[in-house]
Amino acid sequence: MINVLRGLAHKYFSDEEAVILFLILVIGTVFVIWFGAMLAPAIASLIIAFILQGLVTKLIKLGVPELVAILSVFFVFLGVLVGFIFGLLPLIWTQVSNLAGETPRIIREMQSYMELLPDEYPHLISAEAVNTVYQQVSTEVGHMTQWLVSFSLSSIPDLVALLIYMVLVPILVFFFLKDREVLLGAVGKLLPQQRPMMFRIWHEVNLQCANYVRGKAVEILIVGIATYVAFKFLGMPYAALLSLLVGLSVVIPYIGAAVVTIPVAMIALFAFGWGSHFVWVMVVYGVIQGLDGNVLVPILFSEVNNLHPVAIIVAVLFFGGIWGLWGVFFAIPLATMLKAVFAAWPVKEFVPPPEPKHS
Structure with missing residues (x-):
């Protein structure tokens, strides 16, 4: 067993950089697991900036000044975010509410469909199985409906946190794009x-x-x-x-x-x-x-x-x-x-x- 471990260490960790990188990956994973919820806006902003950086790089290669490229991409992102919040999100929420209101009718129609199955396929589906499935679906739909009704009251703290994120994320995205080289240089000094x-x-x-x-x-x-x-x-x-x-x-x-x-x-x-x-x-x-x-x-x-x-x-x-x-x-x-x-x-x-x- 000791020889096997020694062989694995020699094969994968004989390089000093490999050991350092392995420690960085382990520490980073543990850090994200423990503090991921707390740092969710920063992590989300970093991922968004990572996505937008490709557009910034392409504009710079086309001869656009770096600051102009960063501002252009950032304002496009801001426009998409505002359009999603004030355009698409209310529409989706309205349709979710309408779907919740239509749920009783959908359940009744589903019941009528399911009641026909034992007559059409008596060797495959029994009436008891249909009743069991219907009761389970009705229970789950009832839980979802209760959640939608109580959503507006129980999730006020989450909505406040969401509003804070909507302010923090664009600010962090801008600075991640603008000071990318500075931030990478600061991390590089630790390596x-x-x-x-x-x-x-x-x-x-x-x-x-x-x-x-x-x-x-x-x-x-x-x-x-x-x-x-x-x-x-x-x-x-x-x-x-x-x-x-x-x-x-x-x-x-x-x-x-x-x-x-x-x-x-x-x-x-x-x-x-x-x-x-x-x-x-x-x-x-x-x-x-x-x-x-x-x-x-x-x-x-x-x-x-x-x-x-x-x-x-x-x-x-x-x-x-x-x-x-x-x-x-x-x-x-x-x-x-x-x-x-x-x-x-x-x-x-x-x-x-x-x-x-x-x-």
Whole structure:
């Protein structure tokens, strides 16, 4: 056992930089786990600045002065944020409230559909099973309705915190963009002066994560807008709410699309019934998902090393278990970062000592 540990240490930690980097990763992970909720605005601002930095760099390469490029990108971000808060967010909240009001009717229609199943498929579904499922669904819907009713009172402190975040995040994003070199220089002073391995890993992580995060941001916008336009054209109710869910579902490949298909199909069924309109909605939704997976994703992520589906599912389960919803949201970027670190990590093969020659 001691020889095995000694061999692993020689293979992966023979370089001083590797030991320092390993300690940084461990300390950083523990720090985020313990203080992540407290520093949520700073972490969110850092991620947003990381996404916007690519636009700033492209403008600078086009000859735009650095300060003008930073201000232009920042004001675009500010405009999108204001539009989301005062335009899209009230619309989504209105549709959520309307959906809560329509819940009793949806439950009654669902019950009528479910009552027909034992007659049509008596060998597969029993009346007792239908009643059990109906009672469970009714209970869960009742809990959700109670939560919506009590939301306005119980979440006042959260709303105040959200308003504070809305002020802090733009300020932090601006300074992260403006003083990026100063902040990176301050962090660099804490590290060894000669760190070629860290530079190589930083380049790989920056390339992989930057391309992935920025690509996902663009993918969310394109898929969400395309879904909203298509659903609005087809007369689908709650188009804004559903398009937001469909857009966010691309953050978690495979799992997100499978989960969001359920509310899309249910609302289309209760709105139009079994018929051609329902079929058209599902066909258009399938076309959007197909174009996203087979056209948009290869274009946006051509420079990113794709993760295996098993790695994606494990990352979602692991980081979601640690950080909840935020862990699920950032599971793929974190897994991509770890993959980039492992790809650039120095590995020193063990060379056994030469055997002594016998005379």
